[in-house]
Amino acid sequence: MSATKETLYLEDIVPGRIFTAGPYVLEREELIAFARDYDPQPFHLDEAAAAKTPYGGLIASGWQSVGILMRLIVEAFVGRTISMGSPGVDEVRWLKPVRPGDRLSARVTCVEQIPSRSKPDRGICKFVYELVNQDGEVAVRMKGMGMFGRRPGSAT
Amino acid sequence: MRSRKLRYWEDIAIGTKREGGGKIVTAAEIIAFASKYDPQYFHTDPKAAEKSIYGGLIASGWHTAAMMMRMLVDGFNNDTASLGSPGFDTLRWYMPVRPGDILSVRSVCVDKAPSQSRPGTGSCRFQTEVLNQKGEVVMSLITIGMYRRRPQGEETPT
Numbered sequence: 001m002s003a004t005k006e007t008l009y010l011e012d013i014v015p016g017r018i019f020t021a022g023p024y025v026l027e028r029e030e031l032i033a034f035a036r037d038y039d040p041q042p043f044h045l046d047e048a049a050a051a052k053t054p055y056g057g058l059i060a061s062g063w064q065s066v067g068i069l070m071r072l073i074v075e076a077f078v079g080r081t082i083s084m085g086s087p088g089v090d091e092v093r094w095l096k097p098v099r100p101g102d103r104l105s106a107r108v109t110c111v112e113q114i115p116s117r118s119k120p121d122r123g124i125c126k127f128v129y130e131l132v133n134q135d136g137e138v139a140v141r142m143k144g145m146g147m148f149g150r151r152p153g154s155a156t
Numbered sequence: 157m158r159s160r161k162l163r164y165w166e167d168i169a170i171g172t173k174r175e176g177g178g179k180i181v182t183a184a185e186i187i188a189f190a191s192k193y194d195p196q197y198f199h200t201d202p203k204a205a206e207k208s209i210y211g212g213l214i215a216s217g218w219h220t221a222a223m224m225m226r227m228l229v230d231g232f233n234n235d236t237a238s239l240g241s242p243g244f245d246t247l248r249w250y251m252p253v254r255p256g257d258i259l260s261v262r263s264v265c266v267d268k269a270p271s272q273s274r275p276g277t278g279s280c281r282f283q284t285e286v287l288n289q290k291g292e293v294v295m296s297l298i299t300i301g302m303y304r305r306r307p308q309g310e311e312t313p314t
Binding site for chain 1: 196
């Protein structure tokens with residue numbers, strides 16, 4: 001994928017630019033397998049037990065939802081950048097449960113671009129990342145940042 | 157689970173600590189997680205990762221978060237009347253997690269409030285840290301849990 005598309009540098013990731021990817025269909029087996037490994041709570045594991053919770057049925061671990069969002073972020077644009085990882089995430093809200101069979105897409109909006117003062121080859125961009133379901137509802141909203149390489153020769 | 161008394165929102169005091177640990181990180185698990193959820197080469201390709209700024213394979217930060225969740229569930233959540241979480245705040249990744257690392261988690265309740273919108277429930281905020289075998293904090297965040305409140309008439313656990 002990355003070989004067929006142009007590399008994106010920090011300079012290309014400007015406030016207001018939107019990247020999208022998806023859909024990713026979360027199957028029941030994958031939902032349960034993740035929960036078994038990383039979040040074995042009844043409402044992520046067991047249909048009958050989940051039916052008795054306020055969620056009314058099986059829902060994905062929120063950590064799986066952010067994992068799917070991350071995968072789509074990589075597909076949307078990070079896979080084409082000189083990615084230097086991320087210092088962190090300021091806020092995540094799980095706004096709607098993600099359920100088996102949901103078709104999930106990512107919408108990533110750049111809100112700020114900050115070239116590094118100390119390291120002229122890189123900079124940080126801040127984003128609002130959203131995981132949207134098949135009904136257009138935002139299931140996960142995340143505010144965070146990524147570090148990206150600058151276009152060679154562009155540093156001042 | 158049925159044989160134990162549940163811990164409700166009332167039973168989680170500010171200062172309540174929870175700990176877990178002993179999670180051994182393997183290259184195979186790093187690659188399996190990242191192949192699905194964070195397919196960047198420094199998480200999926202040990203050879204290519206050597207040439208990255210990290211100098212070798214490192215775990216996805218989201219994999220570290222997932223391993224943290226498992227340690228918390230094993231250590232604490234399954235004893236409580238947990239209703240899940242609305243989200244988390246201020247997550248920071250301080251240093252890479254590599255194959256062979258042994259992770260632990262420590263979490264302390266720093267704030268709690270009854271829910272305004274959902275009677276019978278309350279939330280707690282926890283300052284949560286993931287550490288490696290050298291005692292270095294590799295990740296920290298504020299986790300948020302929602303819990304059922306104790307139904308009237310039910311005894312407190314001893």
